[in-house]
Each structure stands twice: as C-alpha cells, then as structure tokens.
Amino acid sequence: MSQPASILARSDDRALVHALQEGHPAAKVELFERYVRHVERILARVLGHDPELADILHEVFVRSLSAIDTLEDAGALQGWLTGIAVLTAREHIRRRIRGRWLRFFAPADLPDVEDAAPDAEGREALRATYRVLDRLASDDRVAFALRHIEGLELRDVAAACNVSLNTIKRRLARAERRFSALAAREPSLRAWSERGARWKRA
C-alpha cells in the first residue's frame, strides 16, 4: 500500500495491477504513463483523426480504473486495456454516426497532417483510408483497422473485440470486400487497389 512511485515505475504489470486494486495513489499515474501511447495509438487506428481524442483517451482510463477490480489476470493488462479502448472507440463511432447530420468540424479540427506525415502520398492515403472506413459498419471498421493498420494478429483482434475467432474472420472478410469496393472510387487509393488486384492475379 505504501509503495513509492519510483518502485511502481520499475514494477511489472502484475505489481501495477495489484497496486491499482489496492488503491495506491501513484498507481493511476503509472498506469497512464505506461499505457497512454498504446491506448492513444489504438484509438487513432480505429477512429482516425478525431478532435475529441483527448476526451476519449481520458474516458478509456476512467473506465479502466473503474473496472480494475474486475481484472483477474493481471498479466493481461495490455490486452484488457486494448479491449476497453476498442469498446470506447466503437461507441464513439456510433455516437458520431448518430450525430452526423448536425456535426461538422471546423478546419482547426480536421486532420492537420502536413507537418507530420512523411509524404504527400501517405497524407492522402491516410485521409482517404478513413473516408472509406467511415462508410463501413463500425464492427467491420474496427476489425479492419486493428488487423491491417495496427497489424494485430487475428486472435488479438478477436480478443480486443471480445468475439470469437470465427466472428472476427467474418467481419474482416466483409470489411475487406467493402473497403476494396469503396477504395476503387478514391483516386488516391486506386493505386493500392490496383496493386492489390495485381497481387491477386499473380
């Protein structure tokens, strides 16, 4: 209970979870510092650029801290956080879809990737990819983003979505078909689409 923060920083996930469940005051900060990049990346993969990223990130950690007592396998902390991040992101997508008719972003909210993305092709690929993903069902979108953008293994995608391997395979197949069809209408993705077709023919 009285572990100093410096010890927590050197502890493994099991010790951290134990400290969180015991209510150690420094454990919350350590959890955040240890996993903020991972959670932020998962959210970005699923959502694309989102002006509410800070709120969603915060929400993931609040949910995690609220439910930390339900985590029985302390060694599975990262996967558990990934699941909560995916759940939170999916809910956010659904809220976003419901409010789409009245929700518009100012330029300040739109992806400002010029200063960060390494090349014009990458920038446009980023934008176009999420334009296409915006048109997929949220479950399919999540599966596609985790598998192909984050690069998770199928079983990890299934675990993050809390569904069976077969279910995630079905979602992924559906997402890939739809993505391919929509990508063909995106000039910046046409090259990718055609390249994929060439590989298919090979």
Next chain:
Amino acid sequence: MEAGLKGFRALGRQVARAQDAWLRAHPEAAEAARQRLLALDHEPLVVPRRSHGRSWGILGIAAAAASWFAWSVSARPVLRFQVGPSESGAVEPRGGATRGTVGDWIAAPPEGGLPLRFSDGSVIRLDADARARVAEVTPRGARVVLEQGTARAHVEHRAATRWDIEAGPFNVRVVGTTFEVGWDPARDLFTVSLEQGQVAVQGCALPHERLVITGQTFQATCRNGRIASDSAPSEAVAVPPVVTTAGMAPSVTAPVQRPAAVSDRGSLPAARQAALAPASATGEGGRSRWRSLLARGLKDDAVDAAEAEGLLAVCDGSDAAALMDLADAARFAGRTDAAGIVLRRLRERFPADERASVAAFHLGRMAFDRAAYDEARGWFAAYLDEQPHGPLAREASGRVMEALERSGDHARARDAAKRYIEDFPNGPHAELARSIGRR
C-alpha cells in the same frame, strides 16, 4: 486472397506511419487526458469486484461503462466532504463525522474546532464559534463562505485546482496552500495569514487582486470602502514551487514583485474588474511564467498562472500571437471563460490583425458549444464580415446556417443554406444545407 492481403497491409503500414508521425507531433491529447485524470484524484473509481467470470468480460466492461456514465451524467465528478471531529481522511462518515451538504450552514462549537474534510485531501478547520458553509463543490475544488470567525485551511494542490474562500466582502482564491483566514463582521476585519503557498485576495476596496505569499499576513477592512492595514513585507519574493502530483513536471520558480502598497485606496471596484486586474505591479518575471508553462505544454497551469498575474494585464502586455496561444491553451484546457476574455481582448487590441477574425470564429464556436446560438451566429457573421474569403469562411458560413436553424430561425436558415450551397456545394455543411433547404 493472400495477395490481396498484402495490399491492405502495405496500405495499413503507410497509414500507420502517417498516424504515428501525427501523434508524435501532437502530444496535446495525451497531456490533456493526463491532466484530467490527475484532477480525478479525489474521485473514487471503484466497481464492485465480481468473484467469477472472465476478467474483462462484457459485464465488467458494462459495469465500467455504467460507472463512467454515472460520472459523466452527474456533470463530472465533484468533491465531497464530511463534517466532524474524525481524524480519518476517509470520505465515508465514521468516527462521529457526518457527510456534508452543500449550502448548509456549519457552526463550530464554542469549546473547539470543527474540521471539514474534502475528498481530495483538503481540510478546512473552523475555529471555535466560527460559522461557514460550503457554497459549491466542483471537480477542481470548492467555494466556502466564512460568515464569521477563523478557519485554518490546507488545500491540496492538483492540476487545475480552484478553491475560493469568501470572507465578508473579500474573496481568497487558492491554488494549493496552508493558511488561516478570518472574518470578524463586528469589526469589519478580514485577515489572511499564509503558512505555505500563495493566495490571491480580491474584493472590497482592493483595486486589483492582491497576492499573499508564504509568511505574509494581510489584514483589511472594508469599512467606508477603505483598506485599513496590511502587514505584507516589502521585499520582492519568489513564488514557491507549486506542489505537483507524481508524473507531472515541477513548476518553475519565478520572481514576483511584491504586491502593490497598501495605501491603494479608492471606490469599490467591480468584482469582475478586480478578478481580471494584475496581481502584481510590473513583474516581468511573473508575467512570463505562463509562457514558460505553456512552452512546456502545461496548458492548465499556464492559464492558472496568467489568471494569477491578472488576465487583463497579461492581455495588455502580450502581442496577438501570444494572446492566441494563451486563448488556445485556455480553450484546450476547457477554461472557456478565460479563453473568452483573452479572445475578446485580442480583438480589442489588434482589430486589424487577422487573428482578431480568427478570435471571432473561436468565440463563435465556444458560444455554439454552450448553445448560445444567437451569439454564435453573431461571431461567425463577424468573421465573415472581416474575412469574407478567409480560410475559415466556409465553416463560418455553415455555422451561421446551423446556428440559425438551431435557434429556430428557419426562414433565415433556409436563406443561409441557399447561399452556402451556392458558395460551397461540396462543403462539409452541404448535406445539412440541402436538408434545411428541403424543409
């Protein structure tokens, strides 16, 4: 199929690289989330333990979601407090303590003191015969009204802490400190003594916010609108380092010129003016503190520092670019009041600067977010007047239309929609514009 997967993965890798670069270049989201999470230190986040089932199954996540929704629906977590003699720091009543109720008057018995313990660890101990009430509790602090007597306060500093203690016509704004405050209505005498930290006093005849720091005692009376005495030392002093929570970088120490002489006299200023006026005279070191905090990404702390220095003074001593930076920090930190003040001041001081128009746009967005649609429409229209072909003109046009629609002015909304479609047929508001046009 495997060949097709290669295409997806190659695209995915490129997208991931672009995203990672963007995330590295924009750490603001993580920083904002960090500060908000730290601000929840006081809020217990506990879900009852389930003895069976998968560790992160649906029920567990649903419980977490329910807990989160309860938290969010209750207008964000607020502090709780207990009243009583218990020395336990727990929030739950025990040892004779009772759960405190906002708005109730609390009177310490003649024979001894009475502590008010808050869930963030702050304690306000009323001395014998003192009377007070907790007028408001927020996620960041509380507002306590001391009707009479003396109270000793220890306020825990956390990110974006905001405590106010009102004593008679004076208000003590606290960031994180230990001090004693007293109000004697019979003698019309206000006293505040700082054991540690700093507070800002405003109200009554003080022409502007008065900073009181470690070791100082400040006394004042409001009788006839005059300050009667002040025992603040005359030396320039350094602001003690702000106590930070684990995981946060320590704040800088910056020299601050001593508060203005006590002989400041005059008529009772408007409360708003007092709140905005400079805390110190012309301390350049003090004025730059918010900038150094902002440069380190500590937006909330930077806004706190700017407010402590006096927002008007900061606004009057900064150029348009700095003001926009400060306004952005305030907006990003959710400090819309401060952002509004800075943006308006920016427009007043630099009307010809393009940032003045951007300020109008931001003011419009802030008004829109709080559902003040008429005001929002006015700001967006101001932007369009000033920058009819500016980079935000398309969004401002859409927002004007949307604000009109939401405020129930459907006829003008249809006109605005028609103009929008003419000007921006493929704009982000085009779908809504067509929808409005069909009604």
